[in-house]
Amino acid sequence: MHDISLLTLVLLCAAAAAAGWIDAVVGGGGLLQLPALLVGLPQVAAAHVLGTNKAVAIVGTTAAAITYTRKAPVDVRTAIRIGAAAVAGSFGGAFFASGINSAVLRPLIMVILLAVLTFVLLRPAFGATAATGPVSRNRILLAILVAGLGIGFYDGLIGPGTGTFLVIALSAILHLDLVTASATTKVVNTCTNAGALVMFTAQGAVLWSVALPLAVFNLAGGMVGARMALRRGTGFVRVVLVVVVVTLVCKLAYDQWLA
Template sequence: MPPDISLFTLSLLCLAALAAGWVDAVVGGGGLLLLPALLVGLPQVPTAFILGTNKSAAIVGTSAAAVTYLRKAPIDVGIALRIGVAAMAGSLGGAFFAAGINSEVLRPLIMAVLLGVLAFVLFRPAFGTAVAASGPVSRQRVLAAVLIAGLGIGFYDGLIGPGTGAFLVVALVAVLHMDLVTSSATAKVVNVCTNIGALTMFALQGTVLWQLGGLLALFNLVGGTVGARMALKRGAGFVRGVLVLVVIVLLCKLAYDQWFAA
């Protein structure tokens, strides 16, 4: 635990962890809330420790959401685990390179991808609302999901993190033709794997504030459980609305960092 952290700052971080767990369970992108909160609340802490502590909290809420979804949502566990193993490998690689990341280069690329995602979702009203056709998924589609949602997005999660869940949801709908609720459920299983990979690397590098991460994890756990139950109850339309909102907020945050932040 940082020795000079105030009770007020700690309380705000706990609220951010609670909200991040809810957002992450519904559609992903909880890091959009918790990671900036940690950066603002703990300006004296090195970035590597912020990233590691964020993962130590996020993995608990994501795991709780995944368990809730597994009990009630129609998830193909075999496909989810295949993508998850690839995502774990990708996140290990991303976390390894996180210390040398140049955000000035990556930020515009991420913004371009988010703009494409937003346009795709907005101009296709039926995106993620139709139930996929029954029957086995082709090997080509599963392989594409392993490469894109697994290795690709897994690497991004270990490298930076915020928005990973939203990217996973969109990728799974686009590649495997899932509905948004099933995609969110599958994304949680994959996201648990990316968090395990990234947290393992951060732990090996000794860049995790475990006491603070453990406290934030409790609030993230509550948020994740509540968010998953709401997504299951309210359906694809609710998830779609939250997805659009998260992508817009993430775009605004990245644009501010790019052009206005000191």
């Protein structure tokens, strides 16, 4: 085990469980888990923290994806196609990440998030019901381009809120209700996490002794979150979505002007 105290490990496990729950319901669990790892492992290189975070997150997203696909009407084939595009997009984003000034990107992302928040609050019917009938091939292609390549690129470039963006994009483009959009997002996220984890593992940037115990708690949180979303429905997911978007805006504002 990496040299951390028992109290730190317990707190990290609690954060991993909460992150798994948030991620399963609406995405954005990294808002909690990644900062917790950065605080709990202050002497560890950033690349190793990111790699460890992916090793933990993939367990929760996989469990949530399995739970959702058993109960929700998820088009797994379409989700995997979007996920494959997202992996390609994230590789591209990671390639350009070193040359991007995140201080310039944060204000832009905050504006986008505030616009999304306004839209969700002013459109109470958004994501409440799914469209009837099959989704057109054009909409599927648009989802692959926007949710796959576009948001995947963002994930590799900067990352925070990727799951939340996916939920909103899939709901808007494919006319999915928020529960089904969350379910589809978990399949996509599993693909993107797998791609990133392969790269981090090849670089030796995963602290497995820390990741494995945290993954157990992230798994439990993900399963509980998925079941709650399925049981409580779209209204519950909508409330969590608003809370996560507000939290993301506050975090980005803090990083931009106060940190």
